Amino acid sequence: MRLKSLFVIFGTLLAIATSTSVLAADPNWPKSLTLGTASPGGVYYVYGEAVAKILTEKLGIPVNPFPTQGSIQNVKLLESGGAQLGLITMSTGLEGWNGSGEWTNGKQFRNVRALFPMYDNPFQAVVLQRSGITTLAQLDKKRIGVGPKAGNGGTYAPGIFKIVGISAEISYGSYNDMATELLAGRIDALLTLLGAPVPAIQDVDAKEPVTFLNLSPEQMEAIRKAMPEFGPAKIAAGTYRLLDKDYVTIGVPNFAVGRADLPDDLVYQLVKAVFENQPRLVKATSAAGDTLPQNVVKDTFLPLHPGALRYYREIGINIPDALAATN
Numbered sequence: 001m002r003l004k005s006l007f008v009i010f011g012t013l014l015a016i017a018t019s020t021s022v023l024a025a026d027p028n029w030p031k032s033l034t035l036g037t038a039s040p041g042g043v044y045y046v047y048g049e050a051v052a053k054i055l056t057e058k059l060g061i062p063v064n065p066f067p068t069q070g071s072i073q074n075v076k077l078l079e080s081g082g083a084q085l086g087l088i089t090m091s092t093g094l095e096g097w098n099g100s101g102e103w104t105n106g107k108q109f110r111n112v113r114a115l116f117p118m119y120d121n122p123f124q125a126v127v128l129q130r131s132g133i134t135t136l137a138q139l140d141k142k143r144i145g146v147g148p149k150a151g152n153g154g155t156y157a158p159g160i161f162k163i164v165g166i167s168a169e170i171s172y173g174s175y176n177d178m179a180t181e182l183l184a185g186r187i188d189a190l191l192t193l194l195g196a197p198v199p200a201i202q203d204v205d206a207k208e209p210v211t212f213l214n215l216s217p218e219q220m221e222a223i224r225k226a227m228p229e230f231g232p233a234k235i236a237a238g239t240y241r242l243l244d245k246d247y248v249t250i251g252v253p254n255f256a257v258g259r260a261d262l263p264d265d266l267v268y269q270l271v272k273a274v275f276e277n278q279p280r281l282v283k284a285t286s287a288a289g290d291t292l293p294q295n296v297v298k299d300t301f302l303p304l305h306p307g308a309l310r311y312y313r314e315i316g317i318n319i320p321d322a323l324a325a326t327n
Contacts, residue, residue, distance in 0.1 A: 029266045032062040036074035036086035039148045040067060041175030041200035042192070043287050044087045044254075047118065050284035051256070051274060058273035059266070070151030072096075072103050074257075079109045084259050088112075089121055089152055089193075091229035091252045093302050103150070113305035114323070115256045116271050117295035119195040119287040121152055122233035122251035123160070126201055127189045128182065129209040136164055136213050142188040145171045145178035152193035152252070156227070163226055164219050175200035183207060193252065195287030196235045205241045212240075212247055220250050239286070253298040258305055267307025293317055 033055070037048030048065045055063040066083060068074055074086030075096040095101030096109035127133040133142075144161075146153035149172040161168050171178070171187050179200040181187045192198050204210055215223070224230045233251030237243055256274075258267060274281070274291065281288035296304075296312055296319070304312070304323050312319050 026263070026265060029059075029061060029263055030084065032064060033085055034077075034083040035063055035065050036068045036077045036083040037065050038068055038070040038074075038087065038151060039174040039176075041177075041179060041198075041203075042070075042147065042151070043119075043195035043198055043285055044070065046199060046285045047195070047281065047288060048087055050281050050288070054277045054280060055270060055273060058277070059269060069148040070154075072101075072150040072155065075109050075112060078257065078259050079111045081259070084262060085115075086112075086257050087118065087254060088257055089229075089252045089254050090299065090302065091227070092152075092155070093255070093257065094229065097302060111260050112257045112302065113260050113262075113308070114296075114299050114302040115258050115267065115305055115308050116274055116293075117291060117298055118254040118256055119290040120231075120233050120251040120253050121193045122196055122235055122247075123191075123193055123215065123249045124196065124198065124201065124235065124247070125189055125191045125213040126182075126204065126210045127213060128204075129211050131188060131211075133188065133213070134211060136166065136215065136219070139168060139189055139213070140166050141168070143169045143171055143186070144189045144191055145173065145181055145187040146191050147175050147178060147194075148172060153191055156193055157191055159227065160223060163222050164215070176203075179204045189213070195254065195285065196239050197286065202240065209242055210240075212243060214247070215249060223250060253295075255299060255302070257302070260305065262305065262307070264305070264307040264310070267305045268310050269307075271308045271311045299323060 035048055035052050038044030052063040052065040071088040071092035074088050075092060077083035078086050096104055099106050099108040146157040148154055154172055178190050182190050182204055229252050230250045233249050235247040237245045275293055278291050281291055293315060309319055309324055
């Protein structure tokens with residue numbers, strides 16, 4: 001009887017171990033990985049923590065999420081070796097790849113490889129309802145929080161304001177700080193280019209009624225003409241407590257990226273683990289609903305890491321030869 005019980009216990013433990021599908025880390029893999037995310041209060045931070053947890057479990061090595069200023073800093077960290085993984089907007093990736101962004105000082109950041117699509121970053125602008133502001137034009141000469149200076153809002157806000165004819169006093173800081181500043185009346189509006197829902201906006205929305213300010217079709221067309229990396233985007237009604245109809249806007253796609261020198265088999269297993277556990281990402285943030293293999297086609301310039309390329313081609317996704325990088 002005791003022997004039978006031992007067999008039952010052994011069988012149960014074996015089934016549990018088999019069901020978790022955790023890899024034994026390859027001795028040639030790094031002992032750990034650092035993932036550059038962004039400021040607390042933003043979606044990168046939440047998304048990055050969820051990705052890191054999944055990868056730590058499934059790859060068998062620690063993957064540590066690291067708060068940063070956002071896309072620009074993440075590109076720089078990958079280039080320097082300060083991080084091996086990062087979350088970026090593809091517009092920042094393009095600026096770094098070509099050395100065209102002001103932040104690059106003409107340097108080309110060519111150690112970055114695309115891994116998997118995340119979600120789009122839609123333009124979102126909110127004010128407190130008690131402010132009486134209902135249009136973007138009313139933000140002229142007002143104080144507007146845009147998040148970290150090196151983040152998406154900090155990067156794009158000055159150009160967007162110029163296009164739509166707004167002269168604003170721009171405030172920079174973490175998204176959580178911007179939410180606090182808005183509620184305290186020290187800024188008049190919060191503008192973000194982050195996946196929805198943005199935790200900082202949710203926090204404000206939970207405490208006070210907010211108004212979402214819309215770009216007009218003409219403004220969206222003008223922005224897209226000046227900044228072709230933007231495309232159409234939409235935030236579904238119900239994404240925020242008081243958003244009772246779809247918020248039609250514009251946005252830029254986000255991708256997870258990695259250093260070119262990461263082992264091919266590690267990247268293959270990393271990409272596979274993310275897509276196989278995508279429902280867990282969606283539980284962390286609904287923005288991850290767009291973390292799907294077919295959205296890899298939103299990458300139009302950044303070479304894929306060979307390990308990622310192998311995964312997409314194995315599942316039948318056509319990848320242009322121009323994106324098939326070699327280390």
